[in-house]
Amino acid sequence: MKESFVSIQGLNLKYQHKSVLTDLNWTTHRGENWVLGGISGSGKTSLAKIIAGQLSAIGEVKINFDTNNLLPAEVLFVESWYQFKNLEGVANFYYQQRYTSQQAKDTLTVHAELVSYGKEKHLHLDHVEPILEALNFSSFASSQLIELSSGEHKKLQLVKALWLKPQLLIIDQPYTGLDAASRKNLNILLNEVSEDGVQLILICNDPELPCSVNRFAGIRDGQFIEVNSLTPLSATENHSREIPGFLKESPVYSSGKIVKMVDVNISYGEKQVLKNINWEVKAGEKWLLQGHNGSGKSTLLSLINGDHPQSYANELYLFGNRRGTGESIWDIKQHIGLISPEFHWYFDASSTVWQSIASGFYDTVGLFQQLPYSKSIQVDELVDYFGLTASKNELLSSLPLGKQRLVLLARTIIKNPELLILDEPCQGLDQQQTKHFNQLVDELCSNGMTLIYVGHFESQLPTCIEKRILLEKGEVKVVENILESV
Known part of the structure; x- marks a missing residue:
C-alpha cells in the first residue's frame, strides 16, 4: 500500500x-x-x-x-x-x-x-x-x-x-x-x-x-x-441571457481614428521599453495585441489609456486629438472601457459588487456619487446578465477571484465605450465563464465597438478579432490581417 x-x-x-x-x-x-x-x-x-x-x-x-x-x-x-510591498x-x-x-x-x-x-x-x-x-x-x-x-x-x-x-x-x-x-x-x-x-x-x-x-x-x-x-x-450549466438593450446600440464615435502612434519611444533611464512604434487603430477595428512577457504590451496600452506620462513627449493621437493639446486623462477615459490584471490589483476592494460596476460610468476605482435612476437600471441589467444578483450587495473582496473578474468586466462595458481594452480579461474565469464572456465581446463588437484584446491562450479568444500586432523586445514585429493569414 x-x-x-x-x-x-x-x-x-x-x-x-x-x-x-x-x-x-x-x-x-x-x-x-x-x-x-x-x-x-x-x-x-x-x-x-x-x-x-x-x-x-x-x-x-x-x-x-x-x-x-x-x-x-x-x-x-x-x-x-x-502581493509585494515597498521598502517600508x-x-x-x-x-x-x-x-x-x-x-x-x-x-x-x-x-x-x-x-x-x-x-x-x-x-x-x-x-x-x-x-x-x-x-x-x-x-x-x-x-x-x-x-x-x-x-x-x-x-x-x-x-x-x-x-x-x-x-x-x-x-x-x-x-x-x-x-x-x-x-x-x-x-x-x-x-x-x-x-x-x-x-x-x-x-x-x-x-x-x-x-x-x-x-x-x-x-x-x-x-x-x-x-x-x-x-x-x-461542464457547467450555461445560463444564456440576452444582452442588455443599452449595449445593443452602436457607440457614438468622436473620430474615425481611435489611435495613431508615430515613432513612439518609451524609456526608463537607459532601458528602452518601446522603440519606434507606428500603429493605427481605426473605429470599429478588432485587434489582437500579442508578445512575450516583457515585450512592452502593458506600456503600449498605458499610452492609449492616458496613464503614461511619457505620452506627452511622443507623437500620439487618441480619438482624433494629439496627446497634450489640452485634454485631461478623464477626457480620454470617457471613451474607453479597460480591464487588466494590474487594474484588478489596485481596485477598491471595499466597494460592493453593485458599486464596483456602477463606478465604470465615472472611471473611478470606487463609487463616490449617486447614480441617476436610468443608470441604476443599467447596472441592475448587467448584474443580472453576469449572474451576480445574489452577490450584488457583497464586498468585491469577499468574492472568489473569478467572480471578482466578472464584476470588473461588467464595469468595463457599462458605458458602452467606443474602445474596449481587454488585457487578459479571462484570467481567473472557468471555461464556461470564459466562453460566455467572449460571446458577449463578439456581440458587442458586432454592434461596431472597437477592440484591443491581449490574450496568450489562442483557445480563449473571441471570434471577432480581425487584425494582429505582435511586439518583440519593444518593437513591432508583425502587423497582419488575421482573416487572410489563417
Whole structure:
C-alpha cells in the first residue's frame, strides 16, 4: 500500500454563513501530483490555503513529511497573484504608479528580492540562474517590483517556488499571464522538481499540463471528487441571457481614428521599453495585441489609456486629438472601457459588487456619487446578465477571484465605450465563464465597438478579432490581417 502524504478528514468551511466545504475527505499518496479543476468559486483556493496553514477550518489535516528527504519539510502555496510591498513594508500602491518615475527607489529590484529570499530560505543564489533563464526572466534583474507586469510577477513567484523545492508545492493558476513559450518551459521545470521529490497540487483548468501530473480532481457542492481528466469538471450549466438593450446600440464615435502612434519611444533611464512604434487603430477595428512577457504590451496600452506620462513627449493621437493639446486623462477615459490584471490589483476592494460596476460610468476605482435612476437600471441589467444578483450587495473582496473578474468586466462595458481594452480579461474565469464572456465581446463588437484584446491562450479568444500586432523586445514585429493569414 502506498504511503499517505496529505490526509484530510471531515473538513468543513463556511464563509459568511455559506458552506464552502462540507465534510470533505481527501488523501494523497507519495508520488501523486494532482490538478484541482472545475468552476470558479467551488472552494479550490480555500482548500489549498487550509492545507498550507493559511486558513482555519473545522476538520483534520495531516501532512506526513519525509524526514529522510533533503527537501524542505514545508508546504509552499503560490497564490494566483503576487502581493509585494515597498521598502517600508507597505503595499499602498496606486494603478498609474508603475509608469511614473517617483517610485524609482520605492521597491526592491528583482535581484534584491531574490537575494533576500535566498538568505531567508538558506538557498544558493547560483542555483536560481537556470530557472531564470528557462523562464526568460534573467533580463529583469534590475527591474523594480512595481515595474513588472502581471505575467512578470507570476514568473517571480514561480522562480522562488522552483528554487526552494519544498516537499509540497501548491500553485494557484500557474499559467496566468504567461506566454506560450514560458508555459512550455514551466511544465519542463515542474517535471524536473517532481523527479527531485517535490509533490505538486496545481489549481487550474488548463489542458497543457506537465506530464508528471497523474491525478485529477475538483470540488462540487463542497465535496471532493476525483475524475479521470479535467473535462467533466469544466461542464457547467450555461445560463444564456440576452444582452442588455443599452449595449445593443452602436457607440457614438468622436473620430474615425481611435489611435495613431508615430515613432513612439518609451524609456526608463537607459532601458528602452518601446522603440519606434507606428500603429493605427481605426473605429470599429478588432485587434489582437500579442508578445512575450516583457515585450512592452502593458506600456503600449498605458499610452492609449492616458496613464503614461511619457505620452506627452511622443507623437500620439487618441480619438482624433494629439496627446497634450489640452485634454485631461478623464477626457480620454470617457471613451474607453479597460480591464487588466494590474487594474484588478489596485481596485477598491471595499466597494460592493453593485458599486464596483456602477463606478465604470465615472472611471473611478470606487463609487463616490449617486447614480441617476436610468443608470441604476443599467447596472441592475448587467448584474443580472453576469449572474451576480445574489452577490450584488457583497464586498468585491469577499468574492472568489473569478467572480471578482466578472464584476470588473461588467464595469468595463457599462458605458458602452467606443474602445474596449481587454488585457487578459479571462484570467481567473472557468471555461464556461470564459466562453460566455467572449460571446458577449463578439456581440458587442458586432454592434461596431472597437477592440484591443491581449490574450496568450489562442483557445480563449473571441471570434471577432480581425487584425494582429505582435511586439518583440519593444518593437513591432508583425502587423497582419488575421482573416487572410489563417
